Amino acid sequence: MILQPWPRDLGPVICVVGARPNFMKMAPILRAFAGHLPAIPTVLVHTGQHYDKDMNDKLFDDLKLPKPDINLGVGSGSHTVQTAEVMRHFEPVVDEYKPSCVLVVGDVNSTLACSLVAAKKGIKVVHIEAGLRSYDRAMPEEINRLLTDQLADRLYTTELGAQDNLVREGIAAERVCFAGNVMIDSLLHNRSLARPVTQTLADAGLPTDLLDNKDGYAVVTLHRPSNVDQLATLQPLLKVLREISERLPIAFAIHPRTRANIERFGLMELMRSPRIALLPPQGYLEMLGLMSGAKLVLTDSGGLQEETTALGIPCLTLRENTERPITIEQGTNTLVGIDPKVIWQYVNEVLVQGGKSGRVPALWDGKAAERIADDLARWLMATVYP
Template identity: 45%
Template sequence: MKIAPLIEALNTRPDVEHLLVHTGQHYDRRMSQAFFDDLGMPRPDMDLGVGSGSHAEQTASVMVEFEKVLLCERPDWVVVVGDVNSTMACTITAKKLGVKVAHVEAGLRSRDMSMPEEINRLVTDRLSDLLLTPDRLSSGNLLQEGVPVEKIRFVGNIMIDTLEAHRDRAALLDVAEVVRRNLLLPGTVVPDLSKGFALLTMHRPSNVDQVEVLEPILAFLTGEVAPVIPLIWPIHPRTGKMLESFGLWDKAAWCPGLVLTHPLGYHEMLRLNMQAVVALTDSGGLQEECCVLGTPCLTLRWNTERPVTLKEHGGAGVLVGNSVERIRHEFHAALGTERAPQRPEFWDGRAAMRCVTAIFEV
C-alpha cells in the first residue's frame, strides 16, 4: 500500500531505473499477493522468499538475501518503507555496503520499546540518509533526537495516496457481498448491514498472545458489541491461531451477530471502513484511514506512533488499550458520534511525488 504510489511516481522519471524487491516477510497470499493484485502493482523484480520465523531469523535472512541483491545491482539508493523487520534489515545491509538509504514514513514514535516496530524505526532512522516524514509531529521527533534538519523532508502520508487513488473503486463494492464472499465459516448468517456495523481488526501480541487479555476482550465483543450492532471481524492468521490454542475459537465462531471473515483485500477493507459506524483496531494503517474517512476509531493500544490520528490532534481515534472497561466506555460513546473526516497537512494524495522529488534533490 505504501510502495504502489511510490512506483507510480518513479515511473514519471524516465531517467531513473528502479527495481522492486519483495522480501517475502508477509507470506500469506491473502495478505500479500492479493494486495499486489488489488493495487495493480507489477510483479516484484526479486522475491527473497524469507517467510516466517523469529525476529532474529527474519532479520538475518533478509540481510543475507538482500546483500546479494545489492552486490549484483549496485544501486545509488535503497528506499525502505514503514517499520517491519525488513525495513531495518535492508537499511543495515545497505549502509554496510555504502549505499544511501531513504526512509519513507520516518520519525514515527510510540516511545514503547516493548514493540519490535519501535526498535526497527529507531535503528532505521538513525542510519538513513534521507528521512521522509508523514506529519510534522514526526519531523519534530527527529529534530529532538538530534537529526540534522537537512536530512529531514516533510512529505505527507503516502498511505493516503493509495486511499485517494482507490476510493472510487472501493465505493462501487457492495458491503454485504464483500462479507459473504470472504466468510471464514461457510453457512454463517450475515446480518443486515444496511443500518450500520462495527469493524474489528486485532493482531498485535499485546492483545492476542495472552489468554488473560484476549478472553475478556472476546467476552466483551460477543456479549456486548455483537448483540447491539453487527460486528465484522477479518481474522488475522496469528489471531486465529491464538483463539484456537486458548480454546476460544467456538465462542467467536458461533456468536450471533459476529461475522468472521478471511483477511480482506485492500479495496474490500477500504469499503468496509468507509461505511463502518465504528472501527476497533490495533493496526496503524487503519488508524490513518479512519482519520481521513472520519470513522470513529477505538485504537486497541496504550500508545501509538501515529498521534496525529487521535482526537487531541484533530483525528478520529482514541486510545483504549486492552482495558475492557475503557473499550466499553468509548464504544458506546462512538455509537453516537457523527463521522468527522480530518485531513492532516499533506495527507492529500501527492506524498509519493514529494518523496521522489526529495530523493533527487539530495
C-alpha cells in the same frame, strides 16, 4: 521537475517491501517514480517476510503493484532469525544492482534488515514514514523505527511532529523532508474501487444482510502480540467484542496469528454469533469497502488509525500507546487501551453521540508520493549535477 536525463552511472533505486502494510505504501511511490520526468529507475525487492501466495497476489493485483523483480523468500521466524535471513539474502542483490540508494518503508523487520545491509556497504538509505514513535520499546516495530532512522540519509515524514522526534534524537533537520502520507495516496487512489460489503460477505459464505443494521456496523482487527498472545488479555477483549456485537454487528477480519491463538485457547465459541461476521484476512479493496461503510472501527493496527482519520470514521485503538499521535490530535482516533469498561464507554459514546469528529492532517492529500519523487530525484542527481 528535473530536466536532465537520468545519469547512466547513477544506479536504480532498490525499493523494498516485506509485509502487507508495505504494499500500500510502495504502490503510489512506484507510480510516482515511473511518471517522474525523467523516470526514476527502480528494482522492486519482496523479502517474503510475510507471504501467503493467494493473498500476496491479490494485494499486488488490487494495488496494481508490478510483480517484484526479486523475491528473497525468507519466510517466517523469530525477529532475530528473520532479520538475519533478510540481510543474508539481500546483500547479493545490492552487490548485483549497485543502486543509487535503498528505499525502505514503515517499520517491519525487512525495513531495518535492508537498511543495515545498505549502510554497511556505503549505499544511501531512504526511509519513508520516518520519525513515528510510540515510546514503547517492547514493540519490535519501535526498535526497527529508531534504528532505521539513525541509518537513513534521507527521511520522509508523514506529520510535522515526526521531525521534532528526529531532531531530538540527533538527526539533522536538513536530512528530513515533510512529504505527507503515502498510505493516504493509496486510499484516495483506490477508494472508488472499494469492494461492496455485500460482496465481501458473500465471498466468505456469510449472509449478505449480516451487517445490515439501522445503527450500522463495526469493523474489528487485532494482531498485536501484546493483545493476542496471552489468554489473560485476549479473552476479555473477545468477551467485550461479543457484548458489543449485541448492539452493533461486527465484521471481524481475523489475522492468522489471532485465529491460531483463539483456537489454541479454546475461545472460538465466544466469536460464534449471528451478529459477528468472522472473515479471513481481507484484500485491500475489501477492507477499504468495510471501513468506508463502518460506524466504528476497533483496532490495534497503525495503518487503520490513519485510514479511518482520512475517511472520517471514528476509530478506537485497543492499545496503551500509538506512534501516530496526529490521528488523535487532529483525526478521528481515540486511544482506549484494553480495559473492557473503557472500551464500552467509548463505544456507547459513538452510538449515542456519533463519535469523535476530526479533520484530515496537512499533506494527506494523495500527492505525497509525487513530492517524494521530486525531492528524491533532486537529492540523488545533486551527486552528479552539483
